[in-house]
Amino acid sequence: MKILIKVNDNPLEWEKNMTIDTILKKMKYSFKMLVVKVNGELVKKSEFGNFIIPEEADVKVIHLISGG
Amino acid sequence: MKESRSAFFAHHDPALIDKIRKAVVSIAGAGGLGSNVAYSLARVGIGKLIIADFDIIEISNLNRQQYFIDQVGQLKVDALKHNLGKIQPFSEYIMHNIKIDEDNISQIFGEADLLIEAFDKAVMKKMLIEKWISLFPDKPVICASGLAGYGRNDIIGIQKIDNLYICGDQISETSGSISPMAPRVGIVANMQANLALEILFQDISAGSCNENID
Numbered sequence: 001m002k003i004l005i006k007v008n009d010n011p012l013e014w015e016k017n018m019t020i021d022t023i024l025k026k027m028k029y030s031f032k033m034l035v036v037k038v039n040g041e042l043v044k045k046s047e048f049g050n051f052i053i054p055e056e057a058d059v060k061v062i063h064l065i066s067g068g
Numbered sequence: 069m070k071e072s073r074s075a076f077f078a079h080h081d082p083a084l085i086d087k088i089r090k091a092v093v094s095i096a097g098a099g100g101l102g103s104n105v106a107y108s109l110a111r112v113g114i115g116k117l118i119i120a121d122f123d124i125i126e127i128s129n130l131n132r133q134q135y136f137i138d139q140v141g142q143l144k145v146d147a148l149k150h151n152l153g154k155i156q157p158f159s160e161y162i163m164h165n166i167k168i169d170e171d172n173i174s175q176i177f178g179e180a181d182l183l184i185e186a187f188d189k190a191v192m193k194k195m196l197i198e199k200w201i202s203l204f205p206d207k208p209v210i211c212a213s214g215l216a217g218y219g220r221n222d223i224i225g226i227q228k229i230d231n232l233y234i235c236g237d238q239i240s241e242t243s244g245s246i247s248p249m250a251p252r253v254g255i256v257a258n259m260q261a262n263l264a265l266e267i268l269f270q271d272i273s274a275g276s277c278n279e280n281i282d
Binding site: 008032033034035037040042044060062063064065066067068 | 097099100101102186187188189190191193194197198201202211212213214215216227229230232234236238239240241242248253
């Protein structure tokens with residue numbers, strides 16, 4: 001059976017050794033300035049390539065866009 | 069003065085007045101978002117506003133920021149304090165002419181019940197949010213992202229992640245051809261201010277849909 005994670009409440013299939021970079025690519029999130037939380041924990045940009053996403057993770061990605 | 073102070077609050081739900089007067093809100097930035105947020109929260113009568121910015125008013129700011137043409141060249145924090153005092157002098161307006169960085173966030177804004185992010189640049193928004201979350205995980209931070217251009221009311225929304233709130237469409241970027249304009253910046257700023265009230269008053273049941281408004 002497929003294991004799913006949630007990315008901004010959208011289901012995405014979990015893969016072994018999945019990282020935040022994997023998710024951003026799959027979701028086609030191309031903005032540069034992002035704040036990412038995995039199960040409520042803030043993940044810094046320097047960790048995007050090696051933070052391993054656990055099964056059934058709740059991932060939130062916020063796009064920060066200039067303008068104010 | 070005391071009489072006009074009571075008169076100023078006469079239209080509020082009495083259950084809210086104590087909360088309003090004791091509330092402390094920090095606003096990071098006094099541009100399009102920050103000046104509009106400050107105007108609304110001052111009109112509500114929030115007890116203390118702490119506002120930081122280091123910019124000078126330029127004539128190009130007047131398309132969306134709450135300043136006047138005779139204030140061009142003044143520091144935003146000085147002009148905003150003056151304008152807020154003209155709306156109502158019963159609140160405390162603590163202004164900081166300073167550039168916010170990771171090392172002064174706590175000292176400048178830490179006293180507040182919640183923080184409103186009202187910066188222009190995405191890199192500054194990110195710095196502020198990440199630092200605030202690590203310093204004060206229990207204190208809400210209300211951010212804005214995606215407000216340039218005009219129209220498209222229906223795609224402006226709010227995303228909530230624990231104590232982090234994001235108002236805006238998370239799509240519309242300021243660029244050469246898409247500039248921020250007063251209505252959309254004002255909408256997002258007032259969503260931030262409105263959300264701040266909802267958070268401050270969350271344990272008061274009378275709050276959000278008062279039928280006795282005259």
